Amino acid sequence: MSCTSKSPWILHYDASSCNGCDIEVLACLTPIYDAERFGVINTGDPKQADIFLITGAVNDQNKEVVRQLYDQMPEPKVVVAVGICACSGGIFRDCYNILGGADKVIPVDVYVPGCAARPESIIDGIVKGVAVLEEKRAKMEGEKRCSRSRGSRS
Amino acid sequence: MGKRTIVPFGPQHPALPEPVHLDLELDGETVVRAVPSIGYVHRGLEKLVETRDYQQMTYIMERVCGICSMGHGYGYVNAVEGLMGVEVPDRAKVLRVVFHELSRVHSHLLWLGLLADGMGFDSLFMQCWRIREKVLDVFETVTGGRVIVSYCRIGGVACDLTPEHISMILKVCDEVEKEMDWVRRVFFLDSSVRNRLIGVGQISKDEMVELCGVGPTARGSGVDNDARSADEAYQALGFEPILYDEGDCYARCKVRVDEVSQSIELIRKALGDLPEGEWRVPVKGNPPAGQFAFRVEQPRGEAYYYVKGNGTKFLDRARVRTPTNINIPTMTRMLQGCGMQDVSMIIITIDPCISCTER
Numbered sequence: 035m036s037c038t039s040k041s042p043w044i045l046h047y048d049a050s051s052c053n054g055c056d057i058e059v060l061a062c063l064t065p066i067y068d069a070e071r072f073g074v075i076n077t078g079d080p081k082q083a084d085i086f087l088i089t090g091a092v093n094d095q096n097k098e099v100v101r102q103l104y105d106q107m108p109e110p111k112v113v114v115a116v117g118i119c120a121c122s123g124g125i126f127r128d129c130y131n132i133l134g135g136a137d138k139v140i141p142v143d144v145y146v147p148g149c150a151a152r153p154e155s156i157i158d159g160i161v162k163g164v165a166v167l168e169e170k171r172a173k174m175e176g177e178k179r180c181s182r183s184r185g186s187r188s
Numbered sequence: 189m190g191k192r193t194i195v196p197f198g199p200q201h202p203a204l205p206e207p208v209h210l211d212l213e214l215d216g217e218t219v220v221r222a223v224p225s226i227g228y229v230h231r232g233l234e235k236l237v238e239t240r241d242y243q244q245m246t247y248i249m250e251r252v253c254g255i256c257s258m259g260h261g262y263g264y265v266n267a268v269e270g271l272m273g274v275e276v277p278d279r280a281k282v283l284r285v286v287f288h289e290l291s292r293v294h295s296h297l298l299w300l301g302l303l304a305d306g307m308g309f310d311s312l313f314m315q316c317w318r319i320r321e322k323v324l325d326v327f328e329t330v331t332g333g334r335v336i337v338s339y340c341r342i343g344g345v346a347c348d349l350t351p352e353h354i355s356m357i358l359k360v361c362d363e364v365e366k367e368m369d370w371v372r373r374v375f376f377l378d379s380s381v382r383n384r385l386i387g388v389g390q391i392s393k394d395e396m397v398e399l400c401g402v403g404p405t406a407r408g409s410g411v412d413n414d415a416r417s418a419d420e421a422y423q424a425l426g427f428e429p430i431l432y433d434e435g436d437c438y439a440r441c442k443v444r445v446d447e448v449s450q451s452i453e454l455i456r457k458a459l460g461d462l463p464e465g466e467w468r469v470p471v472k473g474n475p476p477a478g479q480f481a482f483r484v485e486q487p488r489g490e491a492y493y494y495v496k497g498n499g500t501k502f503l504d505r506a507r508v509r510t511p512t513n514i515n516i517p518t519m520t521r522m523l524q525g526c527g528m529q530d531v532s533m534i535i536i537t538i539d540p541c542i543s544c545t546e547r
């Protein structure tokens with residue numbers, strides 16, 4: 035296990051959620067659920083984040099913001115969609131301004147359903163996200179090693 | 189005059205709880221003008237009224253905002269009941285008040301936590317949220333949901349309170365009240381809180397009236413506009429609004445701290461003489477042609493619900509006017525002349541709920 039997966043840093047963005055899932059994400063970090071015991075730290079800075087928690091569906095105005103935040107995060111990165119809104123659009127699916135779930139704009143690795151998603155399931159989503167993060171990291175390192183050995187041969 | 193700089197602020201910013209964007213025009217360190225732009229959370233859910241019938245709309249309305257979800261349900265069902273002429277049983281009316289006040293306790297504690305977080309007082313943030321979980325436990329036990337409670341139904345409430353529920357609520361009230369004692373001491377007396385809040389973001393009573401501010405934001409400037417004073421269910425409980433005159437961030441904070449204790453008192457009184465009998469009446473038929481409006485005092489201020497029926501099961505219009513929407517002009521006024529370091533504090537003290545604002 036690398037240091038990253040022992041202490042994943044989280045970036046949270048509220049796309050167009052109703053705040054229900056939003057406050058549950060924060061509740062995860064507070065004493066009762068205490069996600070910090072897994073080393074999870076909430077950061078406001080995409081450049082330091084490993085896991086992107088997105089709540090709410092995307093719309094025309096915020097899709098650029100979501101994309102930019104995703105692009106600013108360093109590799110390897112994992113996206114966790116929290117709440118049924120972020121998974122598929124949920125109850126707002128038919129609204130004229132909603133494009134759909136977060137996966138319409140960025141690749142999503144873990145889906146956490148629920149309206150509102152419970153803190154237990156959000157933490158479970160983060161833990162699953164850490165496993166994906168670890169996988170991605172191992173793959174990246176493997177690729178790096180390959181290219182290095184190719185480089186030395188030529 | 190020095191050169192002016194424009195600093196974009198948001199929609200994603202470490203100090204911001206909500207996605208709102210501001211263009212701050214700075215002269216040195218001082219904000220000269222703040223231009224807000226919104227639309228990042230707009231969903232357009234009022235239009236769903238065309239494809240969802242009036243019963244289903246209750247659930248949509250509850251998701252205008254997850255924090256004051258209970259209040260949105262309360263406003264919408266009251267408006268529809270008024271339109272249809274439904275006589276709601278007394279017990280249901282009181283139960284709604286109990287839950288509405290519980291949700292105010294949870295919302296204000298959440299806000300106090302965010303305020304503490306905004307000034308970097310992390311342990312206080314954690315403590316406020318810990319206390320708040322007790323209220324969420326009540327919601328979960330009675331309704332099954334933690335934040336979206338879906339307690340109000342057209343014609344009454346979703347379920348009755350059993351004696352065990354009532355004793356649980358009273359116990360939670362006692363516990364929260366005890367904890368509020370020291371929370372109040374910290375917010376009122378701690379020097380780091382006072383230094384951060386006193387005299388920041390001042391706005392006078394006249395300006396507040398002119399800009400039509402609502403809720404605790406307005407009550408912090410001494411404007412008495414609590415919609416609960418006009419609600420019969422609250423009049424029966426002897427409701428008195430809480431007012432402070434200073435008009436700065438500190439006053440707005442004090443209003444909310446006091447309102448938590450006040451809500452607890454109201455819950456105790458309401459449960460003390462809870463009327464016996466029915467808690468839900470069946471509602472049949474469609475809303476008639478006509479219109480009805482209803483005002484609710486949400487944790488963030490006055491919200492206004494308007495429904496227009498046309499005789500079918502689909503309403504013509506269901507409109508919400510939410511408190512943050514009204515408070516954004518007051519916020520931009522407060523920001524004029526403040527230092528760059530106070531911007532996030534001022535934004536937090538109007539308790540912005542952008543998801544309400546944009547719907």
Ligand code: SF4
Nearest residue numbers: 051052054117119149
């Ligand atoms: S999933 Fe439900 S609670 Fe969560 S943001 Fe969407 S509507 Fe709100």
